[in-house]
Amino acid sequence: MRLPRPPVALALLIVILVALAWLRGLDHDESQYVAAARLTAGGLLPYRDYAYLQTPLQPLAFAPLAWVSGDWAWPALRVANALLAALAVAATWRAIRVAGVEARTATLCAALFATCDILLFSGGTARNDALPAALLACAMVPMLRADRGAGSRGQAMLAGLLLAAAAAAKISYALPAAAYGIYALTAPRHRPAWVLVGALPPIALVAWLAALSPAGFVFGTLAFPAQAPAEFYAATGRAWKLSLAAKAVDVAKFLALGPALLALAMVALRRQRRPTLLGWLAMAGLISALLPAPTWRQYLLPALPPLFVLLALRWQALAPGRAWQAALAGFAAIGLIPSIVAAASGSGMARAHEETARLAGSGRSGVVATLSPQFLPAAMTPDARFATGPFYFRSTGLVTDEAPLHLVSRPRLAEAFAAQPPAAILVGGEGRWTSGDGALDAALEEWAVSRGWRRIGDGRFRLYAPPQATAATPALPSISPR
Structure with missing residues (x-):
């Protein structure tokens, strides 16, 4: 089968993601992110002037867009997230190529990533999932260049900047960022000191806002996520939702809405003599998804960019047979179903x-x-x-x-x-x-x-x-x- 050229494929992906973002039904989960962007556009700061239940980069980054968009702020933020989801796929494709995989396999694996419901949901709402995912995916490019011995000080700083920015947009990305920091310390070619230099601006931004309201920062980023779910599910008679059994079912279900679960199985079957950079990142992403209770689909997004690079490497080393390819195509089709259903109203x-x-x-x-x-x-x-x-x-x-x-x-x-x-x-x-x-x-x-x-x-x-x-x-x- 002849695949479209990467620029054409990216343009098509952007059209599809923007259309899905426009059509997807309304969800109250988006309320706090739209409000935060609008309040920041009006000159207020998270924690100091209003409560924000995440790390603070997204409202600061999206405030200009909310200000320019006026009455169209909510649709504009959805479209921005759709574009960021497309960037996450494009950067993952580029990371696959940097890892040494040929173009056709890179396009196939990036396309499989794009069919995951985890990504489609994150790129179709005005939440804070698409921005850190795009930052992480972009960070993989300089990280993999360094891993192949082709890095530089500037690229080490860029990797640190992007990873720290991802954590500044969503706290669950702090674990992949820390995993890379530990890995870089064991591999001098990654220039860990320069990675730290690059990470300083986002760290300083978060530290400044935390210093303006220490209690607000601790409550929004740590206390509320740790305490609120238990209170809510106990009050609604659904404490079972916080059990390990429910978590296992949820994680498997969300990964199976798309080819991510099968990709994980294929990568796991290819044993490595020692953990690789991508292995560290994917494992850190999975752990970050498992820590909160309950686990929702968007929590698994940090694991997907490195996972699909690993899939591409496995594909190139040992091409999957027809049965595996048919299964991947089938799971990819399944991954599209929730978005099609969510967009069915067209309004x-x-x-x-x-x-x-x-x-x-x-x-x-x-x-x-x-x-x-x-x-x-x-x-x-x-x-x-x-x-x-x-x-x-x-x-x-x-x-x-x-x-x-x-x-x-x-x-x-x-x-x-x-x-x-x-x-x-x-x-x-x-x-x-x-x-x-x-x-x-x-x-x-x-x-x-x-x-x-x-x-x-x-x-x-x-x-x-x-x-x-x-x-x-x-x-x-x-x-x-x-």
Whole structure:
């Protein structure tokens, strides 16, 4: 079979990934990332001015895009992630070539990577998965050059910069970065001192933001991920989700949605006399995915770029037979199914922007308290206390003193609003249609109704304005549930 030339294949991949990002259904997981980018675009900083439940690079990197995009911020961030997912595949292809694999095999293995549901989901939402994956994939190129004895000081610095930046965008990438640091210390040709020099700017950025709010940084990057899942799943009667058995099933399922599980088996069958650089990276990526409970598909993404380079090397050394090739093709087809199903409605971002445009048509502006900040138009600023969307709000006892961390939980809503009421309250975006919990929005709505706030709009979204503002409040265009 004749394969398209790499530039043509990349262009086709970009078109497909952008289309999937545009069509994919709405998910409340994206709320905190859109809110963080918008708040940073407005001059606020993570941890110091609003809570952020990840390491801080993504909102800083995406803030200019959110500012330029205005009402289109959410779609723009999705498209950016689609492009970053394409970059991750392209950089993996380049890393395969640097590793010494011929072009056809490199294209086949990069294409198999592109069919993994893990990657397609990460590139189709406005989460923080595609950016660090692209950075890691790009870092493999100078790392592999150094491993083959063709590195330089500049490339060592570039590898350190990219790996540290990946960890600064998502903390789970710190383990692959550390694995490379340890490996580099055992192999002087990697110039570990220069790798460290390159890593210093992202490290300094994270350290600076952590110093501005040590408590906020520790809570967002360490305490919340460690404590919140146990509280949430216990409260919802699904503590079994945190068991090792559930984790094993989830990991196998997510890897099997695409050829990653089969690639892992093929690579494992090719025994190495000693661990290789790529082996270290893939193993670190898998461990980083297994540490949180539960394990979700996007957590496995750090392992995939090095895994598919290893697959290409194995393919070149011992080409798989027809049965293996047929199995890879079959798993690749399976990996596409979730994205096809998710995009089947064909109205993901079109629907989201329609809702945003209707809110913009209300003529209101100012700070809005909402669990769905991703829907807000440019004139409405997310209340920084709800920057985490529903994910902290649904907790009950993680933080004793919430105000210094810019947080509000459902049990302390009345107390927080008594101290500082918002200009408006928006409900309607947290529900089954966004994979959320409508009871959380109901708590905000109940507070507004009980205090005589005026309801504006009768459809899916309801905007509430304080009583003193009712006289001059324009009507919200009707938004009908769908």
